[in-house]
Amino acid sequence: HAVEIDDRNAALAASKFARTPWRDRLHVHAMDIRRLRSAEPFDRIVSNPPFHDGTQRPLHDRRAVAKHGPDLSFPALIEVCDRLLSPTGRISLVLPLLRVKEIVSLAASNGLHPVRTFELCYVKDRPPKRALLELGRHPGLVDTGRLVVRGDSPLGYSPEVHRLLKDLLPAPTGSGRDLPLSE
Structure with a gap:
């Protein structure tokens, strides 16, 4: 379950969930x-x-x-x-x-x-x-x-973050814009 108070962000999360291997187990509550x-x-x-x-x-x-x-x-x-x-x-x-x-x-x-x-x-x-x-x-x-957080990997992550998120990160496309990181 995920809970997001903002309707637009909840819809965005639901859209992202639908593209994961866990789509049948993930649900967003807009509330x-x-x-x-x-x-x-x-x-x-x-x-x-x-x-x-x-x-x-x-x-x-x-x-x-x-x-x-x-x-x-x-x-x-x-x-x-x-x-x-x-x-x-x-x-x-x-x-x-x-x-x-x-x-x-x-x-x-x-x-x-x-x-x-x-x-x-x-x-x-x-x-x-x-x-x-x-x-x-x-x-x-x-x-x-x-x-x-930031490093030299194709997705811009440090080795530590890449290890933590390896099962969740998409394969890099090489565009340099796979997952934007912000402060």
Whole structure:
């Protein structure tokens, strides 16, 4: 299941899902995640949530919904994930690096603990701006590291990202425009 609040992005995701080997198992819900109900809890929740506090909204409304979160705050997101997550499930989030401590604190108040934290660098020689945070219900050792996104592969990915995504990446066409990467 995928949940996307923006109808146009939900339709785009559905179109992309239809071209994958998993098309029979993927479904997009065009709705607010807070309205999602499921008879069975989820083992994995992956989110790239709105991450700005809503004080500096971009001019484009769709971009505002995607990046600014006055309607879906981090506390609301953590509460929803806690409700939908199975006892052994994991939550994976893409976040601004500077907000990771805030999310870890919010998660702890819901009985969720960091499992992995990776700083995400788009380019090798630039400082990280984002983080990949994985949360689970059981405290333990936290795996940490740094992941560089861009590299010299035909698709523009670093070897680390290519290894992580090898089953999901299309065969390169050689056009240099296979999968655009952006910061």
